[in-house]
């Protein structure tokens with residue numbers, strides 16, 4: 001997208017405003033204050049056939065010393081050709097977005113990561129390239145039941161992944177790619193124009209837990225924000241307006 005200088009300056013300024021705190025702005029009632037219905041805590045499944053995921057992670061933890069995991073954390077872009085197991089994928093999904101409980105009368109999810117106001121505005125999709133027991137394709141995580149559902153099978157998923165990630169070739173050699181979409185209204189309902197800053201801050205927490213989780217099971221990841229918005233949204237079959245990709249992270253055995 002090309003912008004003239006004026007447009008560019010305006011956009012820089014408005015993006016900088018987005019980085020600031022807008023909590024002190026008065027005079028605008030949130031949809032929550034207007035008592036409009038709260039959006040769902042997580043997206044409904046679209047496929048009746050679900051893939052159950054385990055929460056028994058005792059067999060896959062290789063490193064449980066938190067100091068070692070933190071000291072050794074780094075981004076990995078080179079992976080072994082090995083598959084990851086469904087247990088490993090299950091653990092990483094749990095680490096990055098797992099639901100531990102429900103707060104109040106379905107008011108919020110309690111998860112393994114923090115989120116501003118516990119709005120948890122993300123959905124997680126997995127492009128499966130090399131995961132034991134799963135065919136190649138696009139899957140959606142159902143955090144409330146800790147299950148996966150198939151969105152669609154895709155033979156050439158590696159190529160689709162690389163294209164969606166702005167031709168970063170290493171991404172196609174991972175075992176699975178985590179795509180985080182945001183559903184902004186989950187946060188906007190409560191935080192109006194402050195929501196968008198919070199959503200992006202939340203994304204960092206989710207990805208950090210993925211790094212930490214990988215460090216515990218002999219896997220590696222590299223957060224990747226350089227992706228093609230249109231192709232990534234299309235790959236996951238999300239509308240690009242009320243739900244769109246904000247972050248990605250290819251994972252593999254290291």
Ligand SMILES: Cc1cc2nc3c(=O)[nH]c(=O)nc-3n(C[C@H](O)[C@H](O)[C@H](O)COP(=O)(O)O)c2cc1C
Nearest residue numbers: 073074075076077168204207222223224225226227
């Ligand atoms: C928000 C964010 C976006 C990133 N996007 C990319 C990316 O698109 N491609 C890539 O190769 N690395 C990406 N990285 C990884 C950084 O390059 C990496 O974290 C940085 O070089 C520091 O290295 P380390 O993570 O090994 O400490 C990203 C990291 C973050 C936190």
